[in-house]
Amino acid sequence: MSLVEFSNVCFAYPSSQRLALDGVSFTVDEGEACALVGPNGCGKSTSLRLLVGLDHPSLGEVRFAGELVDASALRDARFTKRLRQRVGLVFQDPDAQLFCPTVAEEVSFGPRQMGLSTEEIERRTDDCLRMFDLERLRDRAPWRLSGGEKRRCATACVVSLAPDLLCLDEPTNGLDDASRAGMVAFLRSFVAAGKTVLVATHDLQLVSELGARTISLAGR
Amino acid sequence: MRANQSEQESCGSQGQEPLPEWLSRGSSYEPSVDRDSFARRNVLALTRALAKLRSEVDPVGQRPWVDRALGVVTPALRLIGTLALVACVSMARNLAFAWLMLAVLLVLCAMRPAHRIAQIVGPAALAALLAFVVNVPAILLGQASAPVRMATKTFVTVGYVASLAQALGSDGMVAALRGLGLSPHIATVVDLALRDIVLLGEAATSLSEALSLRSVGTNKDKTSSAAGVMGVVFVRAQRLATARAEAMELRGYGLDWTGGRTRYRLRMADAAYVLALAAVVASFAYLEGAMV
Numbered sequence: 001m002s003l004v005e006f007s008n009v010c011f012a013y014p015s016s017q018r019l020a021l022d023g024v025s026f027t028v029d030e031g032e033a034c035a036l037v038g039p040n041g042c043g044k045s046t047s048l049r050l051l052v053g054l055d056h057p058s059l060g061e062v063r064f065a066g067e068l069v070d071a072s073a074l075r076d077a078r079f080t081k082r083l084r085q086r087v088g089l090v091f092q093d094p095d096a097q098l099f100c101p102t103v104a105e106e107v108s109f110g111p112r113q114m115g116l117s118t119e120e121i122e123r124r125t126d127d128c129l130r131m132f133d134l135e136r137l138r139d140r141a142p143w144r145l146s147g148g149e150k151r152r153c154a155t156a157c158v159v160s161l162a163p164d165l166l167c168l169d170e171p172t173n174g175l176d177d178a179s180r181a182g183m184v185a186f187l188r189s190f191v192a193a194g195k196t197v198l199v200a201t202h203d204l205q206l207v208s209e210l211g212a213r214t215i216s217l218a219g220r
Numbered sequence: 221m222r223a224n225q226s227e228q229e230s231c232g233s234q235g236q237e238p239l240p241e242w243l244s245r246g247s248s249y250e251p252s253v254d255r256d257s258f259a260r261r262n263v264l265a266l267t268r269a270l271a272k273l274r275s276e277v278d279p280v281g282q283r284p285w286v287d288r289a290l291g292v293v294t295p296a297l298r299l300i301g302t303l304a305l306v307a308c309v310s311m312a313r314n315l316a317f318a319w320l321m322l323a324v325l326l327v328l329c330a331m332r333p334a335h336r337i338a339q340i341v342g343p344a345a346l347a348a349l350l351a352f353v354v355n356v357p358a359i360l361l362g363q364a365s366a367p368v369r370m371a372t373k374t375f376v377t378v379g380y381v382a383s384l385a386q387a388l389g390s391d392g393m394v395a396a397l398r399g400l401g402l403s404p405h406i407a408t409v410v411d412l413a414l415r416d417i418v419l420l421g422e423a424a425t426s427l428s429e430a431l432s433l434r435s436v437g438t439n440k441d442k443t444s445s446a447a448g449v450m451g452v453v454f455v456r457a458q459r460l461a462t463a464r465a466e467a468m469e470l471r472g473y474g475l476d477w478t479g480g481r482t483r484y485r486l487r488m489a490d491a492a493y494v495l496a497l498a499a500v501v502a503s504f505a506y507l508e509g510a511m512v
Contacts (some may be wrong), residue, residue: 048408054429054433065383077251078250081251081436081437082250082436083250084434084435085247085249085251086247088433089433091430093426095425095456096423096426096430098452099451099452100448109434110436110447112433113434113435114251114436115252115438123242124240125239127242143455143456151424157434158434161434161436162242162243162245162247163246163247186237189238190243193238193239193244194244195244
């Protein structure tokens with residue numbers, strides 16, 4: 001069974017007459033890396049927003065692990081929280097995602113809410129800070145970080161929830177060569193562990209480095 | 221936007237580090253139910269409202285004919301006309317003029333699409349309700365008609381102002397202010413303030429969405445999370461203002477800036493609008509004189 005299933009999905013933002021997505025269908029299987037590619041405005045970011053339930057399709061169906069992700073399902077708080085723990089979304093703009101006073105608090109925000117033990121929270125926080133090379137920045141305010149550091153921090157925050165599917169919107173934007181290599185290595189490890197990655201990107205080199213299956217969204 | 225799927229060659233997996241055990245194992249998390257949906261929805265509704273403050277005016281081809289006809293009138297003249305109408309309704313001592321203007325407003329509304337009607341009638345009805353409630357104590361003082369009179373006047377005045385704001389949009393309003401001789405500096409400050417409120421509204425919406433995406437369990441410190449969102453928005457506002465000021469300075473903005481004012485020429489549409497406005501003022505004078 002596919003982990004993600006888009007069936008003939010149409011969507012238009014309320015402020016726009018134009019369809020952001022027009023009859024999009026694709027699937028993503030468990031344990032694979034996929035890349036949504038296409039020109040600006042073709043609906044890559046919109047597809048990710050629909051998948052985590054920030055928006056809902058006007059027509060068609062979005063399913064995660066066989067379950068319909070729509071307005072009625074998201075009224076169930078348990079379903080919503082479970083969905084958002086299992087599907088992590090890293091925004092294109094990391095500034096839009098960071099709101100805690102320090103990097104360490106930012107990374108531990110999710111695990112704290114999950115009601116994990118103090119040891120487990122610390123373990124996850126330390127592991128994430130190490131994996132994304134943020135240890136020396138743990139007490140810094142996130143809004144004082146550079147663009148690349150913010151992106152790594154935003155990714156670490158989502159990874160600390162231990163999602164089954166990691167969605168990343170333009171994950172390599174603003175990263176220097178070393179950070180980019182680290183991000184690619186992490187994503188490969190994530191997939192190698194049987195987890196699933198879905199990236200929305202213009203970076204075809206990243207697609208190639210991840211060995212990702214491409215899903216092309218055609219622009220208008 | 222059709223999706224095509226294709227396979228690509230895998231690149232191998234050199235340089236991989238094994239993931240920590242907690243990350244690589246399957247997820248078995250069962251969330252508890254936290255009663256935060258009311259607060260979360262309202263924060264999101266507020267930030268989305270801010271983001272929509274500078275709403276786009278419909279493209280000319282998609283406007284109803286009434287807006288297309290009024291669209292050719294100079295914005296400053298429409299602003300003066302609406303202010304005159306508001307003054308007349310406010311000064312009217314009986315309800316006849318207010319009822320007449322209400323009828324005109326409803327006819328104008330009926331020519332617009334449903335979502336635009338809601339944008340006019342919604343705030344007007346809310347303001348009228350508030351005016352009614354505030355004036356209820358007047359009944360005890362023997363002014364039995366006061367709540368209805370005030371509610372009607374409020375509905376009409378807010379309705380016309382909302383209608384103007386919707387038709388002109390924030391850009392048109394700033395153009396109207398400029399047309400009335402407002403200093404280009406003040407007009408620019410108003411324009412930038414409106415634009416930045418929208419940008420900050422969008423930033424706050426994104427942060428609230430990110431908060432909701434990571435709110436996967438029980439948040440014991442909701443106040444702190446909300447404060448974090450607001451704090452980041454304030455920091456962003458400060459950075460935005462500094463960057464904008466520097467960019468404007470680099471592009472030559474200074475106290476001698478004139479704002480590129482254009483000369484006004486009377487057009488047919490303006491003349492027709494002035495005649496209609498004169499008819500409204502005349503009907504006000506007639507109804508007030510005849511029925512007092």
